[in-house]
Amino acid sequence: MWPRAVDWKQIKFGVEIEFIGGRPAEVELLPGWVMSLDELQLDETGAPSGSELKPPPMLWIERDQIRIMLDRLQAQGATANWSCGLHVHVGLEPWGADIVPPLLDAALAYQETLQALLGTSGHRLIFCPPVTREIRGRYATEPSAEAVHNHGRPQSHRCGINAASWFDIGTAEIRYANGSIRLDEVLNTIELCLRFVSAVGAGMELPREKEAFADALNAxxxxxxxxxxxxxxxxxxxxxxxxxxPVIEPVVQQLVLHGEILHVLPAADGFVVAVEDEGGTTTEYVVTPPSEGWKIVRRHKE
Incomplete structure (x- = not known):
């Protein structure tokens, strides 16, 4: 049912807390919390590090669990750096599928405002591409998870305001925040996302200037x-x-039809190419560059 006014404190949420360092496998977890040990970030040398910490769905009144878990991370020496993000999942159960079209409309209207307010680092924008009018049009024609899938790389099907998450776990995912394990920053981000989705659910119109936007939400x-x-x-x-x-893409499509290249890294005999298939499974391949065909464009001058 949409529109429907719902107190933001009564909406369940989750949060994905990415970090580096520490000893993730040794962290004592509160009931229902999950440490995704395969979700590694990059430390300052480029080495895989840290993990991703996630709570069970919770209400705002239960937020002290976040303080406890962040204290445990910090006690191990964990930190958040440039490679980390903070992704907030806001439950859409009060509205159901009816909120997805208004959420897409809100993304078109406010995604740049939300990105500016959260100060998204430029290098992280590839992980949170914008909702487009094409996506909105596809969804209007055929409401489905595929309609809100944004093809590209890497993880580009997860837009900054990710409506596809509704089809996976019943949430809207907001991916713009930079990484942090500071309690005040994490809670401020969660509050903003809850208030924003609550406003979308109530059918509110909001200003697009970032400070006026926050004021209108009381965020x-x-x-x-x-x-x-x-x-x-x-x-x-x-x-x-x-x-x-673009050079490797034709080879990848022969290996994994509609596969998306997540990253390309050097190897002794070529490049390691990580490819995600349509089901979300990632496979790594070694690709050797051609012996002919490279073109010298110009001499580089400092």
């Missing part, structure tokens, strides 16, 4: 995880990936 205007620039080696790696992807 914090500041106090969110700060943007952190990626190191130069990572920026250069991404530039090389962007050049290599």
């Amino acid at each position: 914090p205007v500041r106090g969110y995880p700060a943007p952190t620039p990626a190191p130069r080696w990572y920026q250069e790696r991404i530039r090389l990936e962007e050049l290599l992807v």
